[in-house]
Amino acid sequence: MPRARVLIQNKPGVFDPEGKVVHTGLERLGHGQVDQVRVGKVIDLHFESGTREEIAAEIDQMCSEFLVNPVIEDYTVEFLDE
C-alpha cells in the first residue's frame, strides 16, 4: 500500500506564534542552543493503490483544494517506504 507524507508549514515570513512559544519553552528548560523553531502539520496518507506519479498528482490536487492554505502555508510531499 503506497504511503505518502505531506508536510505543511507556514511560509517563510509568515508569523508562527506556536513556534515562538515552543522556542521559549525549550529555552526555559535549558535548551539554549536551539536557534529557531517552526511548528507545522504532518499528514500521512495511505492509498489503496497507484503509482508515485498518480499519487503525487492526486496529492497536489488535495493540497490545493483542501489540505493546505496557500495564502499562508507551503507544503512538501514525501513518499514513505511500503
Added chain:
Amino acid sequence: MPRARVLIQNKPGVFDPEGKVVHTGLERLGHGQVDQVRVGKVIDLHFESGTREEIAAEIDQMCSEFLVNPVIEDYTVEFLDE
C-alpha cells in the same frame, strides 16, 4: 547550522479526530482511494551547533520533557540537510 525535524503522531490505537475529519473531507471531494489519514505535528529545530549524536540525545530529552505526551503520542527524529 544543523537542522532536525521531530514528527509527532498519535500512537496507533489512540483516536485521531483530526485525521478522521480530514479523511471525511477528502472522501467528500472525491478522493476515495485514500485508505487512512493520520494528522500529526512537525517541529523543525535549528541548532547553533552540535554533532548528530549530541543533537539526537538533546532532542530525546526535549521530547520526553516537553514536546511529546507519551500517553498518546509517538515521535521520530530526522536530520535535515545543512
Added chain:
Amino acid sequence: MKFAVVVFPGSNCDRDCFHVVSRVLDAPVEYVWHRDTDLKGADCVLLPGGFSYGDYLRTGAIAKMSPVMDTVAEFAANGGPVLGICNGFQVLLETGLLPGAMLRNTSLTFICKDSPLRCATTRTPFTSTLEQGEVITLPIAHAEGNYFIDEDGLAELRDNDQIVFEYCSKDGEVAPEFNPNGSVANIAGICNREGNVVGMMPHPERAAEAVLGSDEGLALFKAVVDSLV
C-alpha cells in the same frame, strides 16, 4: 479556609474563580503566579480554565513546566484538595497528577453550552455534598475535552472509583449520544486514587449564581469548604 487560584500566562478563568470564591462563597482567596513556589497558606488550590500559553503545542504542555506546579504536586501529595477546571484539568493531566490525556473534540470545534453531568462518586472533597448519581448541569467550553485513557487505565479508574463526572442526558442516562466531545466512557471529570485531586472539563464557577442562570456549580466550592472545617 483559604483558596489559591493559580495564574498561568494565558489563564482566563482565574478571575472568574476568584470572583466566585471571594464574592459568592465569601471565602478568602489569593492569586498565585505561575512562577511562585509558595501557596500563601492556601487550604485548597484551584487551577483555572483558559489557554495557558495559548494552548500552543498541547493544552497544558507548557504550563506544566511552571515552578508552581512542583509546589502544587507537593500540596496534593500531602492530601490537599486541588481542583483543575478545563485548562486546569489539562494541566493536571500533563503534569501526571491525573492519568490520561486530552485529544481534540471529535467535532474539531470549540463547544460552549450547558451539559448535564452525572456525579459518579461523592468521595472527593468537591462532590461530597452531592448524591451519587445526581445530575447537575454545568457549562462546558473547550476545544480539547476529548479525554483519552487506554483500556487498562480505564479499568483502573473504574476499579478505584476515580470517575467523578460523566456526560449524560437530563435524566442521568450515560450514553454516547450525550457525549459532546468524544471522551472515553463519557468522562467529564476524574480524580486521583486518593480522591483529593479532581480535574473536570465543565465549569462549576460559571454556574455559581442564579443571575447567570444556575447556581448548581456552587455546591463544589461549598463542599470543599465543608470538608475542611
Added chain:
Amino acid sequence: MKLEEKREFAKANGLSDEEFDLALEILGREPTLAEVGVVSAMWSEHCSYKSSRVHLSRLPTEGPQVVQGPGENAGAVDIGGGYAAVFKMESHNHPSYIEPYQGAATGVGGILRDVFTMGARPIGNMNSLRFGAVDHEKTPHLFHGVVAGIAGYGNCIGVPTVGGEIYFDPSYNGNILVNVFNVGVCRKDEIFKGIAEGVGNPIFYVGSGTGRDGIHGATMASQEFSEEKEAERPTVQVGDPFREKLLLEACQELMRTDSIVGIQDMGAAGLTSSSVEMADRAGNGVRIDADKIPAREENMSAYEFLLSESQERMLIVVEKGKEDAVAEIFDRWELEWAQIGEVTEGDSFEVWQHGEKVVDIPVSKLTSAAPKYDRPQKRPAYMDELEPASVDAPADLAEAFEDLVGSPNICSRNYVYEQFDHMVGVGTVVRPGAGDAAVLRVPGTDQSLAIAVDCNSRFCYLDAEEGAKLAVAECARNLSCVGAKPLGTTDCMNFGNPENPEIMWQFARAVDGMKEACIALDAPVVSGNVSLYNASNEVDIYPTPSVALVGGFDGPLEGTKYEAGGYTTMDFKESGDRIILLGE
C-alpha cells in the same frame, strides 16, 4: 529612484496623481520611499476618511451620558455607578476574504486593543457578518474560516462573544463583511487616551516583534477587489491571541501605575498611524528610531517598519523617569519592548534609520490637511425599477412560514455561537439565543449593560436612509426587549465604491437616516468605522451600515431571570401567560 518612479510607487500604494502632487507641494522636495509610504497610508481612505468625513460630521455625538465621543480609539458612555462602557466596531472585510481565519481573528484582536488601550477591560464581543449566497462556491470556506477565526481569538483571550448577526446574500459573493465589536468597562474618570504629550517623554513599543505582515494592508483595505488583485497578496497577518492576552494584562497593570501619558494600539498602518495620531492629538512632534524597533525578520527597511501591520503591538508614551517601572511590568509579562523614540517640540514626524533621517513630515499635513472629498452623489437608477410596494403577499402563509424558518438568514445560529465561548467572565446574564440583546453584568460591580448589533442591508438597498434608521431602531428595540435603555451607538459603514455617485448617495442617505434615529432614540454615535470599496468585479455590496447600541439598566439586576429584576429573556415562560402583539 526617479521622481516618476516614485509617483508610480505612490500609485501602487493607492495615492492618486493629484495627491502625489499635493504631497510634493507640502514637502517642497522629493519624498523618500518611506515618506511615500507614510503619506499614502495616512491619506488612505482607511486612515483619513477622505470620502466620508464631510458626511460623518452630521452625526450626533453629544449627550450628557457621553464620556468620550469620536476621535479616540473607542467611544464611551456612562453606565452609572461611576463606570463607563467603552466600545467600538470595526471592519476587517478585505483581510477576511483573503484569509478568513486570520482575517477574522486579527479583526477581533484589533478591536480588543482599541478598547483596552482606553483603560477598559473588555467584557463582550459581538460581530456582524455578511457572506455570499449559501450555495456560492466560496461561501462555505469563508464562513467556516471566519467563524473559526473569531472563536480562535476571542476564546483564547477569554472575552466572551455574546452576540452578532449573519446574513447570506449574493451581493457579498466577492466581498464578505466581517465587522467586529467590543465593549469594555472602566471607571469613567480613568480613561486613557492616545496622546503624545510632554516634550521629552519617551515612546515605548511593546508587544510582538515587527515582521513584514500586511504591508499595504491599510491601503489594500481601501481598494476595490478584482480577480488580479486576489493574486497579489501581501503577507497575511497572523494573530497571536496568547500574546494579546499578555499585552492586555500588562496594560491593565501598567494603567494602575501612574506612568502612562498616552497609549494607542498599532492597527492599520501600524506604527505610522499610531505615532502620527498620538502626536496630532497633543499638537507635538515625535521622533522614532527605526533601528530600535524589535524586529522579527532581518533587513527590514524603514518603509516596512512604518507600514507593517504585525499584530499585538502597542505604542505608549511614558512619563519621563518612570521607564524602569514600565520595563519591569513588560518583562514580567514576557513581552518584547523597546524605547523607540520620544515626544518632540514642534510638529514633525521624524523617523531615523542607520543614522539617516528617512522621514520628516509635519504631523498636521498627514492628518487635518489630508485630502477631503465631497464626492458627487446621484440617486441610484435601480430605485425606480424596484417597487417594494408591488410585491404581493404570499398566497400560502403556511408555506411562506416554512420558507422563512428554513432560510439561512433566519435559522438558528447556535451552530455558530456554540463555537464562541460566550460565558467566560462570569458576566453573561442573557446569552446568545436567549434574548434579543446580550446582557452583561460588569464583574465586581452592580452595573450591567446590554448590547445589540443590527443591519438589514436589503432594506438599505431599497432605501438607504430608511434602512439605516431601521437598523438603529431595531437595535434599540432589541435593547428594550431585554429591559435596557439605549445609551450610545457605534457603527461600521460598509459601502461600495465611493467614486460611483450612486454609492456615495447611498452613503450620505444612510448617514442621514442614522442621524435621525440616533437623535430620536437619544443614542449618540461615540465611535465607528467606515469601510468603502466593498465591491468585486464592479459589483457593489448592498449598502450595509451596521450599527451596534449599548444600553443601560437603572439598577442592579436581581434574582433569577424569572423574577422581577429589571431584565427579560424572550422565551415563553409559562402556559397561560398572555401573548401581546405590540405595534401595527
